[in-house]
Structures are given as C-alpha cells and as structure tokens.
Amino acid sequence: MSARVVDLAPHDAEGLGAETAVALAALGPASTAPRRAIVEVMLAASRLQTPEELLHEARIRAPATSLATVYRALERLDAAGRVKRATLASGAVGYGYCATGHHEHAICLRCGQLQPIRPCLVADGPALGGFRVTSHVLDFYGVCARCAAESDEEGVAG
Ligand SMILES: [Zn+2]
Numbered sequence: 001m002s003a004r005v006v007d008l009a010p011h012d013a014e015g016l017g018a019e020t021a022v023a024l025a026a027l028g029p030a031s032t033a034p035r036r037a038i039v040e041v042m043l044a045a046s047r048l049q050t051p052e053e054l055l056h057e058a059r060i061r062a063p064a065t066s067l068a069t070v071y072r073a074l075e076r077l078d079a080a081g082r083v084k085r086a087t088l089a090s091g092a093v094g095y096g097y098c099a100t101g102h103h104e105h106a107i108c109l110r111c112g113q114l115q116p117i118r119p120c121l122v123a124d125g126p127a128l129g130g131f132r133v134t135s136h137v138l139d140f141y142g143v144c145a146r147c148a149a150e151s152d153e154e155g156v157a158g
C-alpha cells in the first residue's frame with residue numbers, strides 16, 4: 001500500500017486574467033477602484049486573509065477602500081461561490097479567493113496557506129452502495145510543510 005503524493009502547485013498565473021473578470025462580474029457592474037483592488041489582492045494572495053488584512057492591502061492600491069467595502073465584496077464573492085473561508089488557529093477567520101473549476105484544497109490553519117489541488121483526488125467517485133454521487137466538496141485542513149518545519153525547529157530550541 002502506498003499513499004499517493006500530490007504535488008501542491010500554486011495558482012497558475014495564466015488563469016488570473018480570466019478569474020479577475022469572473023470576480024469583478026460577481027461584484028456587480030460598477031467596478032469601482034476599491035472593489036477592483038480587493039479582487040486583485042485576493043487573487044494575488046496564496047493564503048487566507050482577515051478582512052483587516054485585505055483592507056490594508058487594498059488601500060495600497062485604492063486608498064478610498066473601507067472595511068464596509070471589503071465585507072460587501074466578500075459577501076458578493078461568497079454568494080457567487082468564489083470565497084474559501086476558515087477559522088485559523090489564531091481564532092481569526094480568513095478569506096481566500098476560490099477559482100472557478102472543480103478542485104480540492106489544502107488549508108494551513110497556522111499561516112492560512114490556501115492551496116488548490118488539481119486534478120480532483122476522487123474523480124471516479126467513491127462506491128457508496130447504490131448512492132449516485134453527483135458532486136462533492138473535499139478540503140484538507142492541517143499544517144503546511146513550512147509551518148511544520150518551523151514548529152520542529154521550535155521544538156528543538158525549546
Ligand atoms: Zn478553491
């Protein structure tokens with residue numbers, strides 16, 4: 001018995017233009033600078049971020065961005081199925097952009113790393129005794145390789 005090892009590759013840069021269009025469409029026809037900034041920040045991030053972190057980053061691009069705008073944008077993106085959220089080890093809730101197209105996730109609860117996994121790990125579907133599977137959602141929560149290495153070092157030092 002050998003476990004299948006999945007390579008965790010970052011978001012592909014080629015798809016970013018198309019995803020930006022998808023995200024802006026989800027936010028509504030009036031793509032103001034703050035909305036655009038929030039989308040750009042989320043698409044560029046490879047980890048979950050708190051609304052406050054999103055605000056901080058978005059303000060660098062669009063100083064008029066407010067926390068209310070961040071929450072409204074998150075709501076709309078979420079309604080369109082484009083948001084992945086998780087409660088991190090710190091207790092904060094982090095939000096990340098979830099690209100179109102079926103995929104799984106590996107989410108580090110320590111640093112918030114959000115790693116899409118493609119292709120699907122269970123493409124053939126499990127055998128569920130007559131139950132016909134039409135869709136599934138599968139996410140893995142844990143500690144990423146970098147955070148695991150860091151906590152090993154801490155263990156040695158302490
Ligand atoms: Zn996703």
Ligand SMILES: [Zn+2]
Nearest residue numbers: 108111144147
């Ligand atoms: Zn991590």
Ligand SMILES: [Zn+2]
Nearest residue numbers: 103120121122
């Ligand atoms: Zn899948």
